[in-house]
Amino acid sequence: MVISRQQAWNKLLEWTSNPSLFIHARSVEIVMRRAAHLYGGNEQEEERWGLAGLIHDADYELWPEEHPKHIVAWLEEQKEPEIAYAVAAHNTKWGVPHITQLDKALLACDELTGFVIACSKVRPDGIQSLDPSSVLKRLKTKSFAAKVDRDEIHAGSRELGVDLSDHIAFVIDILKDSANDLEI
Template identity: 60%
Template sequence: MTTLTRDEAYELLRSWTDSEALMTHARSVEVVMRAAAHRYGSGEGDVEAYGLAGLLHDADYDRWPEEHPARIVAWLNERGETTIAHAISAHYTKWGVSYDTQIDRALLACDELTGFVGACCFVRPEGISTLEPKSVKKKLKQKSFAAGVDRDEVAAGVEMLGVELGEHIQFIIDALKPHAEELGLSGT
């Protein structure tokens, strides 16, 4: 149970983040994580924590990239939001943090792939409306496309969640579609 409100979280994110692209990424991962609470968590009772983990996972990256995610993790821990803090501290496997809960695994599985699905939408005239998992999987094989997306992290995330890649991609597409206009995923 989280006591942090979305408004408080958003206010912090906005004060620490100047990059509109990073703000959009944070909102995109929030949207997907709210849906993930129903699919991978225990449902409605997890929605706020999952959503806030998605919203805040990169909150300190814009201002303090060399310290990421230590600042946001410390901020959350100071407020007693240990579950969200731990999930954020674990959203990159190379940090060596344990994956103890479904929220930890879901954030790992949703972060990079949500950004990648967004990148796929940007190169399609019809955006997300006709995007299919097979197209995303094909782009994942092209190392030069969205080169900043760590394919190993994508693979580790779906493996830890115990889901098939195509199924998880479809889940992310379905979660993002209702928010396509807000997130700039509607195409040209």
């Protein structure tokens, strides 16, 4: 690892002011850290996977039409080619193939994490009683969390080779553990 979590956090703070984007960045970081253990094969991957989750949308607020061009360039300047590649690949519109488990996991966790949080926001007890069937039902309602790219959610689980319902359960369980910290 070349960059530290603090350097990644500072870059996020420099380019982002929207509190919702901070919560998204933190929640994807948390999910990716745990995903490293399940999908990455070893705990040495946790820090790198977490950094990819934390920083992946850092340029979205300032340059939404160019996202993730600027954060990818910054990561390459910082000598983080694996994270840069995963961040480039997480935006399927770029057409970058998903080669490594990191690439696939970031795709599988990013949009789904945001969608699970959106689902929890409309429940009286937040995420505590949310289950995969509720999330799957909401996925079919195009007007609910309309900005979430459902194609990326489906592509992510397909690329990672996991059942979507099982992956949703994985994300819900991780977010439940951090619900207070994330205010969900």
